[in-house]
Amino acid sequence: MENPTKPTPEAGPASPDKPSDTPGQRGATRAQVEQAIRTSLLTGRFIPGKAVTLRGLASELGVSPMPVREVIQRLAAEHALVIKPNGRVQVPEMSSERFDEILKARLLLEPEVAAMALPHLSASDAAELLDIDLEIDRCLESGDAVGYMQLNHQFHFRMYQKSGSQILLPLVESLWLQFGPYMRMVYGRVGTANLVDWHKQSLKAIETRDATALRQAIASDISDGMGMLGRDCLPTL
Amino acid sequence: MENPTKPTPEAGPASPDKPSDTPGQRGATRAQVEQAIRTSLLTGRFIPGKAVTLRGLASELGVSPMPVREVIQRLAAEHALVIKPNGRVQVPEMSSERFDEILKARLLLEPEVAAMALPHLSASDAAELLDIDLEIDRCLESGDAVGYMQLNHQFHFRMYQKSGSQILLPLVESLWLQFGPYMRMVYGRVGTANLVDWHKQSLKAIETRDATALRQAIASDISDGMGMLGRDCLPTL
DNA sequence: TCGCACTAAATGTGATCACAACATATTGGA
DNA sequence: TCCAATATGTTGTGATCACATTTAGTGCGA
Missing domain, CATH: 1.10.10.10 (Winged helix-like DNA-binding domain superfamily/Winged helix DNA-binding domain)
Structure with missing residues (x-):
């Protein structure tokens, strides 16, 4: 055989040089x-x-x-x-139609998911969300776009995950993945300032157990954030 | 080179024995x-x-x-x-929670997609949908569950596709894929009869260009069809 | 007869290879 | 100088292999 093609399989799902890392976890x-x-x-x-x-x-x-x-x-x-x-x-490019549709889909799904999460949101959850939001404020002041995006994602999904939804939540995640790259690009251009803080309104609605107010706050947060994005840059792309 | 390992690759994305089939289409x-x-x-x-x-x-x-x-x-x-x-x-198994969530998601998305499609639905489209619905009636009479499922899928998605949606439509398709297997299993058990024909109501709403009525008809069709499914078998699974 | 250890088959995973299609760079000619 | 044709490198695709893991199957022993 002469070993024609030194295969050096290094076989195994996990890195062979780090046997203690992931002990053969599938995938x-x-x-x-x-x-x-x-x-x-x-x-x-x-x-x-x-x-x-x-x-x-x-x-x-x-x-x-x-x-x-x-x-x-x-x-x-x-x-x-x-x-x-x-x-x-x-990476998919954004278009005006895509943007409007993502906005519409988010407005359809996310308020509902938030309302589903409300019964499972404890006081400690609210406190955790508040911590995230305070850190978001810091990112807004310092103009840290990446930090803002990560924390904003955390804020929404920490809340949504409490819904325990196995169907709606993945749909929402798919939407976020779709506008994420575009969001970053635009934030880098227009900055992250002058956003009305609907997160605070959401937290207040959580405290008062007001599902309607929570729905409204989430919807406003979405419309506001994406409305600011969609106004300027898209036609010029 | 000596060609050490004649792998007989039969290489190429397309079958080499059928050159006229798919001329090297990627994927x-x-x-x-x-x-x-x-x-x-x-x-x-x-x-x-x-x-x-x-x-x-x-x-x-x-x-x-x-x-x-x-x-x-x-x-x-x-x-x-x-x-x-x-x-x-x-294939994923159905649970009561999953079922309820899919129902909720369909009720959120599909009426909206139908309303988006309404402006693009011509008279010939309505005629085509009517043809499909008449064939559905035949399947219902003869108890052809597979035929009913295929045609019901056709009815909805011929309509939805006219919305031109690139975001919402894939989400709806994902939902249908998720309850498809379960639907078939239950239809085989309870039969496909005694469904109120909300398709006819949908067609009437299309003729009168009544978006609200179309939303309502689609929502009723979903609730009715899945309500009949969810009532009995799920707890016993 | 039942339970358990052992063996064998099957399955997903990661890696590599050969090839066709594609994109880009290069060269030749007008 | 410019454009076309060629050559080169890159990329995705399908196939195959080796291996760890798991499941099914079998036989042995109590």
Whole structure:
């Protein structure tokens, strides 16, 4: 056989050089890759229109192209990435229609999810949300766009997760993944200031157990935040 | 080079023995596999809880496990399949909570999508929908559950597609994929009769360009159809 | 007869390879 | 100088392999 193609399989799902890291968890590499790309998307490390290559991501993450392929298919199914007719993968570009639709979908789903979460939101949950919001205020003052985006995502999803929803929540996550890259791009341009703080209104509604007020606050937060985004840049893109 | 390992790759995305079939379309095999599994899901060929194996599907479809892997990841991202902690893949089982949530999500999204489609629904579209509905009536009489499911899917999505929605429509498709297998199982048990024909009401609303009436008809159709399903069998599962 | 250890088959995962399609760079000619 | 044709590198795709893990199956012993 002469060992024609030194396969050096280095086999095994987990990195062989770190036996104590992940002891053979099924799909551990794939999960790590997915988490990496998702946060890259949500924090705007990927710019809309940016080309995403299998081998590029793979070498960047230090894994083989194999798990990256599966993750890309997975994210493409959620429309967080697009596979062009020639097979090339890229971060989807925003359009006026897409933007309006995402806004509409968020307004349909998120207030409802928040209302579903309300009965399960304890006082300690509210306190945690307040902490996040205070940190958001700091990011707004210092103009930290990435920090704002991460914390804003945390604020909403810490709340939404309490709904225990297995159906609606993934739909909402898909929406966030879709406008994340665009959001980052625009925030970098127009800044993150002068946002009315509907988060505070949400917290007040949580304290008073007022589902209608919570729905309204979330809806306003969405309309306000995205309304500020959609007004200027989209037609010029 | 001596060609050390004649792998007989039969390389190429398309079958080499059928050069006129798909002339090298990128991802043609994957698309074919995905379509096959999707329709299997929507028409209930896959029973909830059924185990789905890579090699099984691959040999069944006459392809390598490779494209099947990607499609499974894709469908798992839409929650049309679930990947259990040990990696095994199976059709998701229905639960009372899941069912209620899917119902809620459908009621939130589908009336809105229908209303979005209304301005683009021409008279010929209405006629086409009527044809489908008449065929549905025939299936209901003859008790053809599979035919009913396919045509019901057609009725709704022919309408929804006219909305031109790129965001909401995929969300709705994901929902249908999730309750498809369960729907089939229950229809086989309780039959498809005694459904109030809200499709006719929808058609009337389309003729009169009444968005509110269309929303209401769609919502009633959803509530009625799924209400009949959810009442009996779920607790006994 | 039942329970448990052991063996064997099956399954998902990660890696690598060969190839066709595509994009880009390079070169040749007018 | 400019454009077309070619050559080169890159990218996604499908296939196959090796391996860890898990499941099913079997036989042995109490």
